[in-house]
Amino acid sequence: MKGKLFFVINTLQGGGAERVVSTLAGNLQQRNFAVHIICLNYAESSYKIPPEIKVVYLVSRRGESVFYRLYYAGLTGFKLVNLLITEKPNTVISFMTSANLWTGITCLLTRTPYIVSERTTPDHTLNQFGRFLKCATFVIYSKAKAVVLPSRGIALALKKIKAFQHLTNLVVIKNPVTSFTSFSKQRVHSSKFILGVGRLSYEKGFDQLIEAYANIKSTDTDLLIAGEGIELESLRKQVDLLQLGASVQLIGSKSNLQDYYHQAEVFVLPSREEGYPNALIEAMSVGCPSIAMDCEFGPSEIINHGKNGLLIQDKNIKKMSESIFKVLSDPVLKAKLAANARLINHTNALDIISAKWEKIIVDL
Template sequence: MKLQAAPFSKPVLFFIIPSLKGGGAERVIISLANYFNRNNFQSVLISLNNDIPAYEIENDVKVFYLTDRQKSRFIDRVYHITETFYKLVKLLRTVRPVCTLSFITSANIWTGITCSLTRIPYIVSERTSPDRSVISFNYLHKHLALNLYKRAAAVVVSAKGVEDCLLNDKDFKILNNIQRITNAVTVFQSSSDEKVHHRRFILGVGRLAYVKGFDILIEAYAKTSLKDVDLIIIGDGEERANLVAQIFNLGLKERVLLPGSRSNLQDYYSQAEMYVLPSRNEGYPNALVEAMSFGCPSVAFDCNFGPAEIISNNENGLLVNNASVTDLSEAMLRLASDPVLRNELGTKARIISETNHPDKILGEWEALMKKHAATSAIPVQLTSSQPAL
């Protein structure tokens, strides 16, 4: 299977990310690829790792997986680095996209290096706290990232807090190409009338990872001593075993459920008593935006970054002190026992469907990509989802 040098009828855009498995960044970049592919571009999704996509990719979007990182020996890591570099440069030189967009720091660095070598315009996007990524790097790695970000057509952030964090750093404060584009409300199918759970329930949604704070949520739920409201956490991830053990040790195995990923999130959002975001860190939490768009009254930690830009406390949701088990427990108990408050918060939360409407947000991305696209690039036809590289 090879790349054929027949012209496309549309200019090509590359979308690069470390993985296509479940997560907020993955959902956004797949949505962007689908959108541009329907609007006068040929989208090419490139995943640095070989993972099964968690979200629907439209048929006409081309997908490439660069390597399969199953082993962690030093020699294997060297091989994967070499393989990723070779395949990405080959794709860029063969296809000549008019612009490349990457999400998440590791993909941003690969994109910056290879697009600089091939003279292709590129845009990078930081999707979470820079304190946990580029700012925390060692000296050489950090300054490599800084130089690549300086050369980018734009550095896109989803929250003002992420922008402030970058500009407060003594090195990254020189960046003058930062642009903020928030996340759009996800468009779901219509909700079903079929009950997803036989009792009232509190909802958590996200990757089962330490940073998502579901251990805090479970502890806070236990402190509420609620007997008639269960807790359901939708998602999968590396912390599942630890969370299962925590639930067992707290004697909550009948009331705290971890059903894994679900394709009918709209039914959970529309039926939940409340949605809770217990993250230790965020970028701009998709699940919070989704829950609010369904009028689901929401509680969130005031963490870095995003929740305070989405929720006005006691108006369209509740913000609580970051990582405070006691405060979170009290907020959950308050909402669970006050249907009037739940209704008021949920009604005002729905306004986010307008402020973060997909037409508005995707239009901002389209304007940015068109502004920086190389008009002289000549796209080529891709005939396979895997190049012979």
């Protein structure tokens, strides 16, 4: 056995970071590490975890009052410290800011080596902190063996924060691509379709995709959006207001996304912000011609415009409409983008990405 690893994350309920944790944990377990996943809060897992991996839930929240928050904070800290003392992991790896802070504090108390990983734009995490908390976070991150980021853009944004300018342990490791091995021969939708995939939230920009689709005035190609989230009703109202009828369908979460990627005419990522979009690399991995907004961060590090996909100026809905129409109407371009997109299976292969993580762990 190469050693005992703890992955720490808030929950395993959906999301890109949660997918990366479940995928990496499984692969590192196959590489002969003893892997535990520590969830700070209980929630049903959206991902299949190998039975050899032990999943530990620290608390199950039942209230959000100030009293309950203080109680659960104390309980979380106590249980995490106790686990570190009794299990003695060789390395702890945490994902997302809140888990990073819990991990850093408890690992420093128990003198346990740790790695933290930021997964999204600092504007919604570290830049929201006051001076004291920023300084405390810098201390925690500076004492980590590495601060792993999925894109160079996040690394540059982190360095722009005054308190973080002197971090010297930043490491960029891309997200691994999911390896789809089989596809259904049955059609998932009765008509040709454009596909969007992700959490239904403002930052994912599906309102922009619906507006762009309305501008195309396509009659033979539908728009399907897979995912769930707080913007569901707002998006439904937008579809009704634009009188798009059954042409635009919000189809919820799907366990067979690979079939949707495989059968879509084109995949569109309309996000206002990202960290490193898993849905984009998944679509590209099966050869789905892909279009993405050049938002912060990730798409510009994945798509080589005109070669393996189309990159659109951020927030340019008119250009998105034109790009979708261009791919739908140009079979030569569509075939070229599809063929080159599949190369992501090599650059972002799970074994390659896991080997980079293993090197950091072993170097500790």
